[in-house]
Amino acid sequence: MSEEAKKPAANTMWGGRFSSSPSALMEAINASIGFDKRLASQDIQGSIAHSAMLAKQGIIAESDRDAIHAGLQRVLGEIEGGGFTFSTTLEDIHMNVESRLREITGDPAARLHTARSRNDQVAVDVRLWVRDAHDRTDEQLTSLLKALLDKAEPHAATVMPGFTHLQSAQPVTFGHHLMAYVEMFARDRSRIRDSRKRLNESPLGAGALAGTSFPIDRHMTAKALGFDGPTRNSLDSVSDRDSILEFLSAASICAMHLSRLAEEIIIWMSAPFGFVRLPDRWTTGSSMMPQKRNPDAAELVRGKTGRIVGSLVAVLTMMKGLPLTYSKDMQEDKEQLFDAADTIEIVLAAMTGMIQDLEPVPDRMAAVAGAGFSTATDLADWLVRSLNIPFRDAHHVTGRIVSEAEKRGTTLEDLPLEVMQAVEPRIHQGIYEVLGVENSVRSRMSFGGTSPVRVAEQIAWWRERV
Ligand code: ARG
Numbered sequence: 001m002s003e004e005a006k007k008p009a010a011n012t013m014w015g016g017r018f019s020s021s022p023s024a025l026m027e028a029i030n031a032s033i034g035f036d037k038r039l040a041s042q043d044i045q046g047s048i049a050h051s052a053m054l055a056k057q058g059i060i061a062e063s064d065r066d067a068i069h070a071g072l073q074r075v076l077g078e079i080e081g082g083g084f085t086f087s088t089t090l091e092d093i094h095m096n097v098e099s100r101l102r103e104i105t106g107d108p109a110a111r112l113h114t115a116r117s118r119n120d121q122v123a124v125d126v127r128l129w130v131r132d133a134h135d136r137t138d139e140q141l142t143s144l145l146k147a148l149l150d151k152a153e154p155h156a157a158t159v160m161p162g163f164t165h166l167q168s169a170q171p172v173t174f175g176h177h178l179m180a181y182v183e184m185f186a187r188d189r190s191r192i193r194d195s196r197k198r199l200n201e202s203p204l205g206a207g208a209l210a211g212t213s214f215p216i217d218r219h220m221t222a223k224a225l226g227f228d229g230p231t232r233n234s235l236d237s238v239s240d241r242d243s244i245l246e247f248l249s250a251a252s253i254c255a256m257h258l259s260r261l262a263e264e265i266i267i268w269m270s271a272p273f274g275f276v277r278l279p280d281r282w283t284t285g286s287s288m289m290p291q292k293r294n295p296d297a298a299e300l301v302r303g304k305t306g307r308i309v310g311s312l313v314a315v316l317t318m319m320k321g322l323p324l325t326y327s328k329d330m331q332e333d334k335e336q337l338f339d340a341a342d343t344i345e346i347v348l349a350a351m352t353g354m355i356q357d358l359e360p361v362p363d364r365m366a367a368v369a370g371a372g373f374s375t376a377t378d379l380a381d382w383l384v385r386s387l388n389i390p391f392r393d394a395h396h397v398t399g400r401i402v403s404e405a406e407k408r409g410t411t412l413e414d415l416p417l418e419v420m421q422a423v424e425p426r427i428h429q430g431i432y433e434v435l436g437v438e439n440s441v442r443s444r445m446s447f448g449g450t451s452p453v454r455v456a457e458q459i460a461w462w463r464e465r466v
Helices: 026-029 035-058 062-080 095-104 107-111 118-155 172-197 216-222 236-239 242-269 298-319 328-355 362-369 375-389 391-408 416-425 429-435 437-445 452-465
Strands: 160-165 167-173
Touching: 035 062, 035 095, 035 118, 035 216, 035 328, 062 095, 095 107, 095 118, 118 172, 118 236, 118 242, 118 452, 160 172, 160 362, 160 437, 167 172, 167 437, 172 242, 172 452, 242 298, 242 328, 298 328, 298 437, 362 391, 375 391, 375 429, 375 437, 391 416, 416 429, 429 437
Parallel strands: none
Antiparallel strands: 160 167
């Protein structure tokens, strides 16, 4: 090397053709090390697999591979021990690691980047990271499902009001209600598992975009990194971020489910409802109103949903205008991914804890389960079954009876027989059997219905699958 060539150019990693350093602002907008340092261990894993393959294929010497591996282990130790100095001038995690490797190992380090580009490097790093995020979410969803099953089981027959439009509709059981969330979170888990299968292909070896003239073995690196095989098209490999988008979509739908459950907990905890109690560890007080216990954790689960959906929208919007293949815009994927992954992790953990600690108050639920004439459908169904009245007419007759009860300020169960007979003379004493909420709930024996027998079946079905 001439003295001229050795002069510190713009960037020691790619600055060969540059005559000056980037401006401070260029460096500031360009650098990703502030956040992509979270890819350090994936980056090093990828480099170990890549260099092992280069040596096996005779592209680099085995001695170079050994020096690279020892050096990378040391770099990883420095990063994990907190002794590594990250440099903004070196832009990103890939160049920070490689530059430190060169300091440690000398010349062999300079052979590591043979047959590789940062484009396939970052693609493989992110795949490895998002694959772990899938596995963490899967595990957390499993814990949440277990917590819900444990809470639903003893309450398969606990009567509560069921709502549509948040108006009392028909009595249901608390166990049935919780099992609805088991369905939702189980779908979330299956979305995560489905996406994980699709993402498990290795983009490493796609090069900058077109592949490489070196005789690399992409199957070998794919296997070493736990992928099912290499991706098939090099152009797609460096420009695809679907694995992130699928994770963000699955996380967004899951967060929406968590938010709905959080909203219900907030409503149930409020004094007018009082359906559940949440121990102090999940609530906070008010600095002014001494009586307050606020459901902050549930509110934050609800509130943080916006961040996760926001990340999905940000990455979709970032990607939508990009021509093939890599563009620097794609560096913007990481902060969204990391933030959404951190957020879904904490909200899943908080919800699981809240469900475990939730104390239902069956007396309160039972007391209002019959409110709003919630057994009116049972009355109409009885008219159809016992008196053979067509349902449309039975609906009308029931409406008139409800209006009589409303006028008298009484429930259907307490309405005198003569009042009902004044509307429909054939009604007899047998009607009272269906007007109580317990009987109403027990009668909903259709598949998937709220009858405690059916709820117990749902719980047993899911126990086997969770
Ligand atoms: N930091 C970059 C990113 O996250 C790495 C890839 C850079 N590639 C390039 N050709 N400049 O996307």
